[in-house]
Amino acid sequence: MAIPVPKTIREKIAWSYANLARAHAALEGGGTKYKKVHHVIRNKMYHGLLSGKMTMRSLYDDERLKMTAPQACCYCGAKGNLTVDHLIPRIRGGPDEADNLIWACRACNSSKQGRDMLAWATSKGFFPSILLLRRYIKIVARYCEENGHMDTDLGRVTELDVPFDVRLLPTKFPQLAELKLWVDPEEEGSPKNASNNATTTDRENCGSSCRGSGSSPGE
Numbered sequence: 001m002a003i004p005v006p007k008t009i010r011e012k013i014a015w016s017y018a019n020l021a022r023a024h025a026a027l028e029g030g031g032t033k034y035k036k037v038h039h040v041i042r043n044k045m046y047h048g049l050l051s052g053k054m055t056m057r058s059l060y061d062d063e064r065l066k067m068t069a070p071q072a073c074c075y076c077g078a079k080g081n082l083t084v085d086h087l088i089p090r091i092r093g094g095p096d097e098a099d100n101l102i103w104a105c106r107a108c109n110s111s112k113q114g115r116d117m118l119a120w121a122t123s124k125g126f127f128p129s130i131l132l133l134r135r136y137i138k139i140v141a142r143y144c145e146e147n148g149h150m151d152t153d154l155g156r157v158t159e160l161d162v163p164f165d166v167r168l169l170p171t172k173f174p175q176l177a178e179l180k181l182w183v184d185p186e187e188e189g190s191p192k193n194a195s196n197n198a199t200t201t202d203r204e205n206c207g208s209s210c211r212g213s214g215s216s217p218g219e
Contacts (some may be wrong), residue, residue, distance in 0.1 A: 007154060008150070011168050013169060017056065019170070022042035023176065024134075059135065059142075073103055074103055087102055089163065089187060094139075102135075118168040119164075
């Protein structure tokens with residue numbers, strides 16, 4: 001398919017999430033290069049989200065991960081000096097709800113301060129893990145849907161009073177070798193992924209990341 005050029009918030013979110021699904025599928029399968037099936041997954045996801053035939057899976061999936069994954073900083077993997085951080089900062093209007101709360105070590109939390117996760121990651125030069133990005137995109141999509149912003153032109157984003165910059169949603173991902181599904185938990189004192197600008201990411205294919213009408217689209 002031709003590479004879309006998103007013009008609305010809905011298209012931007014859909015294209016970012018579709019690329020996330022492609023990366024998730026490849027990484028979960030142990031791939032080092034994208035295959036045709038991964039591009040098919042991205043294509044189905046993008047058009048499915050736009051048409052309404054598919055939806056992002058519930059944030060409950062991400063909350064289960066929070067409960068089952070090792071307790072560590074979601075940015076760098078450090079296991080010590082943990083705090084609770086709002087992915088989308090409450091001070092900017094982010095939701096004060098469980099699905100917007102993650103573990104963060106004091107170093108990352110202090111560095112991030114009141115910045116949105118993607119704004120901070122961009123400034124530090126690292127790419128978040130796929131599963132963390134999945135949570136973030138779902139929260140952004142829910143916020144925009146609830147506030148009637150989905151069909152807003154991207155050129156008018158600065159006119160909106162929102163706690164994030166939807167234009168920062170990634171549509172070009174690093175190479176698969178540079179991505180991770182989830183951060184690797186590290187012992188206290190180990191090198192810090194996020195604060196030292198390392199790269200991370202994860203996947204969610206059509207079968208595990210969206211719900212379609214009728215059949216499960218995760219081939």
